[in-house]
Amino acid sequence: xxxxxxxxxxxxxxxxxxxxxxxxxxxxxxxxxxxxxxxxxxxxxxxxxxxxxxxxxxxxxxxxxxxxxxxxxxxxxxxxxxxxxxxxxxxxxxxxxxxxxxxxxxxxxxxxxxxxxxxxxxxxxxxxxxxxxxxxxxxxxxxxxxxxxxxxxxxxxxxxxxxxxxxxxxxxxxxxxxxxxxxxxxxxxxxxxxxxxxxxxxxxxxxxxxxxxxxxxxxxxxxxxxxxxxxxxxxxxxxxxxxxxxxxxxxxxxxxxxxxxxxxxxxxxxxxxxxxxxxxxxxxxxxxxxxxxxxxxxxxxxxxxxxxxxxx
Numbered sequence: 001x002x003x004x005x006x007x008x009x010x011x012x013x014x015x016x017x018x019x020x021x022x023x024x025x026x027x028x029x030x031x032x033x034x035x036x037x038x039x040x041x042x043x044x045x046x047x048x049x050x051x052x053x054x055x056x057x058x059x060x061x062x063x064x065x066x067x068x069x070x071x072x073x074x075x076x077x078x079x080x081x082x083x084x085x086x087x088x089x090x091x092x093x094x095x096x097x098x099x100x101x102x103x104x105x106x107x108x109x110x111x112x113x114x115x116x117x118x119x120x121x122x123x124x125x126x127x128x129x130x131x132x133x134x135x136x137x138x139x140x141x142x143x144x145x146x147x148x149x150x151x152x153x154x155x156x157x158x159x160x161x162x163x164x165x166x167x168x169x170x171x172x173x174x175x176x177x178x179x180x181x182x183x184x185x186x187x188x189x190x191x192x193x194x195x196x197x198x199x200x201x202x203x204x205x206x207x208x209x210x211x212x213x214x215x216x217x218x219x220x221x222x223x224x225x226x227x228x229x230x231x232x233x234x235x236x237x238x239x240x241x242x243x244x245x246x247x248x249x250x251x252x253x254x255x256x257x258x259x260x261x262x263x264x265x266x267x268x269x270x271x272x273x274x275x276x277x278x279x280x281x282x283x284x285x286x287x288x289x290x291x292x293x294x295x296x297x298x299x300x301x302x303x304x305x306x307x308x309x310x311x312x
Contacts, residue, residue, distance in 0.1 A: 017095070017096050018091060018096045018097045018101070019096075022091040022096045022097050023091075023097070023105065025090060025091050026067070026070060026071040026074055026090075026091055026097065026102055026105060026106070027066075027067030027070050027071060028066075028067070028069075028070030028073070028074075031066065031070060031159075032063055032066045032067055032070065034159075034291075034292075035062060035063060035066040035159075035162045036059060036062070036063050036066075036162075037292065037295060038162050038163045038181065038185060038291075038295055039058075039059055039062045039063075039162040039163055039165065039166040040059060040166070040299065041163055041166075041181065041295045041298050041299050042162065042163025042164065042165070042166035042167045042170075042178050042181055043055060043058060043059065043163075043166040043167065043169065043170050044298075044299055044302045044303075045167075045177055045298055045302055046166075046167050046170035046171050046177075046178075047171075048170055048171055050169075050170045054120070054121055054169070055170075057116065057117070057120050057121060058117065058121050058125065058166060058169035058170070059166070061113045061114075061116050061117035061121070061129065062113075062117070062129060062162055062165055062166060062169075064109050064112070064113040065109070065110065065113040065114065065117075065129045065132065065133050066162070067109055068106045068107070068108075068109035068110035068113060068133055069106075069110075069132070069133050069136040069137055069158070070106075071102050071105050071106030071109065072102075072103070072106035072107070072110070072133075072136075072137045072141070073136065073137060073141045074090055074091070074092055074102055075092070075099050075102040075103045075106060076137070076141050076142055077141060077145070078090075078092040078093060078099055078102075080146075080207040080208065080209060081093050081207075083203075083206050083207040084200075084203040084204070084206065084207050085203055086200055086203055110130075110133050113129060113133075114126050114129050114130045114133070117129050117169065121169045122168070122169065122172045124168045124172050124173065124174075125165050125166075125168040125169035125172075128161065128164060128165045128168050129165050131161075132158055132161040132162070132165060135155075135157060135158040135161075136155070136158035136159075139154070139155065139158075140154070140155030140158055141155075145209060146208070146209060146210070147210070148210060149210050149211065149212045149214075149215040149216060151209075151210070151211070152189060152190055152193045152194065152197075152211075152212075153189070153190050156185070156186050156189030156190065156193075157182075157186060159185060159189060160181075160182045160183070160184075160185035160186040160189070161182065163178050163181040163182065163185075164178040164179065164181070164182050166178075176244060177239075177244055180235075180238070180239045180244060180245075181295075183235050184232070184235055184236050184291075184294065185291070187228060187231050187232040187235050187236075188232050188236075188287065188290070188291055190224065190225070190228040191225045191228045191229045191232065191260075191264060191283065191287060192284065192287040192288070192291075194211075194212055194213070194221050194224060194225050194228075195225060195267065195280045195281075195283040195284035195287065196284050197211040197212060197213050197214075197221065198213050198218055198221055198222075198267075198280040199277055199280050199281060199284075201213040201214055201218070212224060218271065219271065222267050222268045222271065223268060225264055225267055225268070225283070226264045226265065226267070226268045229260055229261055229264035230261065230264075232257075232260070233253075233257035233258075233260060233261055236253050236256075236257060236294060237250065237253045237254060237257060240253065245298065245301075246301055248297060248300075248301060249294075249297050249298055249301060252293065252294065252297040253294060253297075256289075256290050256293055256294055259286060259290070260283075260286060260287065260290050263279070263282055263283040263286050264283060266279040266282070266283070267279045267280055267283050
């Protein structure tokens with residue numbers, strides 16, 4: 001082989017080894033499933049009739065927008081993902097997808113999800129979706145995540161916006177109800193992710209990510225988890241006495257809030273050994289159930305009211 005031929009091979013772009021599963025992984029499907037569910041609740045509780053095609057289009061665009069955010073996040077964070085055991089198996093650190101491919105994929109999905117939602121549904125929802133993607137990628141991923149221990153607190157706004165986008169898709173406007181859903185997810189995010197960060201703190205320290213347990217220590221993190229959980233329980237309960245959501249939601253919120261608060265107290269109390277690790281894992285797992293059950297209650301209320309209004 002001549003020198004020219006050898007150099008041509010070396011300089012040629014690498015052919016991607018990615019398959020469909022790798023591109024699906026770029027979308028962060030577990031995060032996307034939560035986005036879809038919370039957006040669906042925001043769409044269903046809106047006090048208007050939405051044509052099924054427009055409803056499907058709205059949820060699909062929000063889901064694709066969330067996937068775009070995930071792909072762009074993995075593109076930018078490929079260097080630190082490779083250093084963390086939790087993320088080392090993602091497509092870019094494994095060499096299955098190149099950063100350029102992930103960037104192109106994410107930007108394409110972002111563009112088409114926003115434009116489709118704006119053109120086919122309305123531009124209030126399209127603009128909010130564009131802002132959500134921008135906030136998650138530019139504000140959280142690029143600016144906050146590697147700069148401040150409050151990254152999750154501020155960046156959590158992006159994850160709290162899908163039900164607001166869905167409400168806007170249904171109504172073309174904003175109201176108190178979707179903002180209440182936003183606040184619930186916003187205050188749920190810190191205790192949820194800080195519980196994860198407590199038993200993954202070595203990962204974050206190795207990658208140089210200033211998560212609260214790494215910067216301020218586990219005891220401060222436990223206190224912050226407890227304080228945010230108290231606020232979360234109060235915020236999640238407030239829509240009932242304020243008259244926005246019904247009694248079934250209120251009772252469910254009380255029961256779930258008591259469980260969440262009890263687990264947060266355990267995390268605060270138990271600080272060493274296997275019991276402490278078990279307490280944080282239990283809180284992390286229950287926090288997922290908490291949010292799902294709370295939003296599922298609202299969804300069930302809407303369905304029951306529509307199918308059998310005399311029961312409600």
